[in-house]
Amino acid sequence: MRRRSVIRLALAAAVFSQLAGHAMADTNARLDLKKGDRIILIGNTLAERMQHFGNFETLLQSRFPGLELVVHNLGWSADELTLRPRSKGFQDHGHTLNDEKPDVVIAAFGFNESFAGPAGLDKFKRDLEAFVKETTSTKYNGKTAPKLVLLSPIAHEDLHNPHVTDGKTNNANIKLYTQAMAQVAKAKGAIFVDLFGPTLKLFAKGKEPLTINGIHLNPQGDKDVAIVLDSALFGDRPASVKADLAKLKAEINDKNLQFWYDYRAINGCYIYGGRKAPFGIVNFPAEFAKLRKMVQNREGRVWAVAKGETVPETIDDGNTGDLARIETNVKKPIHLTSSDESKKTFKLPEGYEANLFASEAEFPDLKKPVQMTFDAKGRLWVTTMASYPMYLPGRPVNDKVLILEDTNGDGKADKQTIFAEGLHVPTGIELGDGGAYIAQQPNLMFLKDTDGDDKADTRKVILHGFDSGDSHHAIHAFTWDPGGALYFNEGTFHYSQVETPYGPRRLNEAGIFRYEPKTEKFEPFISYGFANPWGQYFDHWGQNLVADASGGANYFGTAFSGQVDYPQKHGHMKEFLTKQWRPTAGCELVSSRNFPDDTQGDYLLNNCIGFQGVLRYRVKEAASGFSATPVEPLLTSTDPNFRPVDLEFGPDGALYVVDWYNPLVGHMQHSLRDPNRDVEHGRIWRISYTKRPLVQPAKVAGVSVPELLELLKAPEDRTRYRARRELREHPEAVVMGALKTWVSSRSKTDPEYWHDMLEALWLHQSFDVVDEALLKTMLTCPEPKARAAATRVLCYWRDRVKNPLDLLQKQVNDKHPRVRLEAVRALSFFTGKDAAKAQEIATESLAEAPDDYLEYTLNETNKTLDRRIKAEKKK
């Protein structure tokens, strides 16, 4: 341990000597610090990510051991000088500059602003001047205005990945904005640190990438930039420091973690927001008072270690005060039912059977399960949330991802592996790209097992900035579409903003996100005023249905997934089925040969209060969309603790239902700390149809690419789902080669021919390999559902195919309404000079009688295009 850190330090010093030169030349002035100075970082993701690595702070504290500096990082994903959306009441949480009383402000802006290009430069300069003036003239600490350090954006790293932008355009803009910052800083008397020039050189020189996506530093990149920054602000490193740097960094990171729990507390609505009364105001003041004292204790340890002193192994937080004692407001006795008792209350239609797949009795780690998914080996992965509803100061979180396995095929789990632990309220999970995507609000994290022992070895935050104002509204209901994009949903009250290599993407007050890990493209998919859309399902032909939990509404997703520009949202949308109850959690279509024929395609919907069970609806094609009516529920329970929150067909064709199991639900009806909120239980139920054999689980793991391609013909949606996911684990060239053979071996007389071809198109999309000829074949093929799906692929390939508007003009005049709907939807994605032409083409859809959905989508597309046309005229 000790040895390694010395080597690292030596390396750092080597890099430092190469870097220091550039930075110093661009610095207006050095930063002088006094004892006890409070240094507050603000700005975008560049600033935010620094706290997760701790490199800059380590250099800082080790350089000034006696100064006892307080460093708080208020960086916030995608913040801009004049745009910093926060959930309601955040300003009362105690972390404004007035609260933080800075002596020094270090501000990282300009990256997100730079996407406005040369046209936005003047505005940026004006905004920056105003910002510098305000920051350097306001006496936040009550005595003097702070010193201000402006950090330029880092350069965009060319990852030499054909699927991700090389950043050339971005760099041209960042350079312009960096120069503007230098000018303003000079004119207005702020300290300026150019990170653009030095990082451009670093990126050019480095053999290994220093960013994760071109724009966000990886651990090594952060280390290198920390050195640049340290030297730019303070000059040469001292000849020696007293601190053990590894130890110091560990102390700093622990301090930062506790500060993170405070600053980015989840459940803000109940802490400082619109729902703080009547419960939050009772428990939270003491919790945050304690947490803030815990941060101070850790700051003390940082200072001690910086001075070379030793600190006790365990941290004494005995001085941080007591938490308020919270009593339950449930007056009636609560009976926690055993799984046997619970099962006795289950009612299923004739022929169906429910059995317990797993419970807390056999697997005590199965506490508060939330979302599940099946891996290539057919094993069930599930997130657990014992720390729900949120971190309690002083009690380390230990939520997990479990792998549950039925090794003997008796329909019951008999083996558990802990893939990951130490997580905090992981509301969603999906597997893919060699690892697991997991919600770690406010972030999306990617965890990977690198040595094959089914335990996560690496953790990487890949997307930042999902709001966490209400922890059960945070990103959830993860699912892949057939074309390899990952989706997750968030509920209302949230103001999310995420930096991407293509510019910042924002969403206010609920919606669904779409993320292409291959291309790093990320954007709101459905921006709609949902309450909390806890469910999305892509059907056999790629059409998506969405379930909104709180109100119990269900929607046909295609119609409102066209583009709207932030902060606009889609208008009121009709529901595709007659709502019976609320609230719901999770939806799925029946697609299993184990279930009766007449139920195939039925829409299943968990409902968790009042009616507790799985509702079932018969779905019908209705012109461009669908409609559904209730049929006999699949499962009804009278156990008040039974809370079905996720459901999915397993590899054996049985339906698996996650039971969150809790006598108390709802954040508003009881204190978040109500002692009757259960944290110990959790169950997974399995429903099968006894009059038919189970489905022989498909072999997905460890089979060849041609065998995987054959699985794309499987009738079960979930089998094809897992096959597609697994195919992406193989090299592009191998898959594309085998796909060619597979496609040419298909017979046009096969009734499934066009679906097979669609799978081939989706696989191209998943690998981001544009095949224009195949696309055109599918756009005009005889199967309207395939034409509709291809039209959606065209939408996402519009920047890479020739004359996309001409292609869409044909689709807008298609004889099938769903194709027209997809085309009208796709036209909403055209910007700039194309917007007017897109609008003209959209109008052509009226040549055929529109149904409700077409009318709605045309209206929504037109609204978006109208706004863009108007903006274009102003230019």
Place this chain on the structure above:
Amino acid sequence: MRLIPSARMSHFLVASLAVFAATAIADEEVPESPLIKLLKRLPDDRKPAIIERIGKGGKPAELRFLFDQAVAPGGLSATSRRKAVDALAEASITQKARPEGDLAPLAALFDPKTDASVRLAAIRLAGLWGVESLGGGLRDLASDKASPDPLRTAALDAMATLGGDANKTAISALTKLDQPVTVRALAVAALARLDAKAAAEPAVLVLKAATKGQDFAPMLAPFLDRKDATEALASAINQGDIPVDSARLALRAVYALGRSDATLVDVLSKAAKISNEVKPPGKAEVDSLVADVNKSGDAARGEQVFRRADLNCMKCHAVSGAAGGVGPELSSVGASSPVDYLINSLMVPDQAIKEEFVTKVVQTTDGRVYHGIVADKDDRRIVLREATGELRTIPTAEIDDSKDGGSLMPKGLVNFLTRAEFVDLLKYLSELGKPGPYAIHTVPTIQRWRLIKPVPDDLRQAVPDDDLFQKDVLAAETTRWTPAYALSSGSIPLADFSGIAESPVVFLQGEVNVTAAGPVAVSVGSADGIKAWVDEKSAPEGTTFVVELEPGIHKLTLRVDTAARKTLKVEVTKPSGSSAEFTVVGGR
């Protein structure tokens, strides 16, 4: 068909001439936009979608073309014409866009020969456009005794928007005591928008002349839109010495509007002799209420409280899918909400609001204040669902200020209750959705009924044959049907229904929406005193009968002699093997 007085005839004539002139100009000047090309090319039944698009697009040249088509005799079918007038209204509201050129030809659509709904929409459009020259036609309509209420209301409303001495004088005239009280109420509402001070006194006179059960909400609403108007009315009421019953009805109307403005509620409460104290309950009070609810609360009595008209609960909240539509559905509220939470929800409605029911208070540039749940919103307009269930569209350009509002649930409802009633109400709510008699029921029952009122003697005395049934019941105008709702359990309170219909024999009608054809079973528990029809045909007799239904909405009508039976619950189920798929129609 009514004869048109000659003076007005000439008015229409002038308007029609203008139409032709405008059409002639339009033909030469309107460029052929893709939408106009489509409008010209497509058959009439395909035009509504194009027309809607033109309204949403808001391009003045396209709107002109549409307008000319709408006012030209024989220019569009009734459906398309209605759509055109709506589209012109939408363009005006959300985009401040109007047809270019002269708008006076709109008067052509005031003609009584015009389809009633088009006429109504045209009157509203006249108000939106604020074209002075249309005032004459509107004043004629407003003062014509033969004008139906909705038309009169629209005309008065349009006149209020137009303003000016002539309109104000005409509106004032209709507030005078020589007018019927219903007309006075309509005119007072219009006058309140123009001159609240002048309207306050006539409003008090209307309140004094109140009849049993009269709904004052439409008259009071405009007073609540502006603070100074609310104060003017409050002061007039304070001096006006209105009867207790009128005050109670007025208070109920204010609450039904989702408002609890202290100025007005204070004087009305005083006149109604009801406490107007609204203060959050202390911990001791909550604890004692919770204890009483658990000890002595009676859910059945509580349901009766919930159903009381003066509390308006069912105006906003559905239980078992019936009534409501503004606030949360309450069928399972007890399953997730402890009693203290319910107490707070009733006494301090602003404290905890479900996410779909967060409200906005919007103040417009002309000083009006609207309060409602956001039903839809974009950069052009916001649509609020007001407490009455009505949608109100406010153009973004007219919004002066918009902030988060509290709950639409009125504060002070509890003052209508004795403590025992409150305890029972809480008990009822806390049982909803829990296992037991108030669990949600999964067997579909008809919850929302319509009652014929009054019941004609011949229908009362004997069971009508199918012909008479079709003529006198099935074909009865919508205004003769009054909504009534089953208890949350699905049971029909026959005595209450009989009271509403003012007849021991009641005709009640429910609806089933069938989406897949097949046999559907209807069960009525016992055959005593009951006769059923499905759509126009007599249903088979018996406690349960099966009918074959095609997709569409089907009406189940029952004639029930309430003297012959005590209870009734109507279940609609799927016989085994049936291919039918259906839902029972609920809502208001």
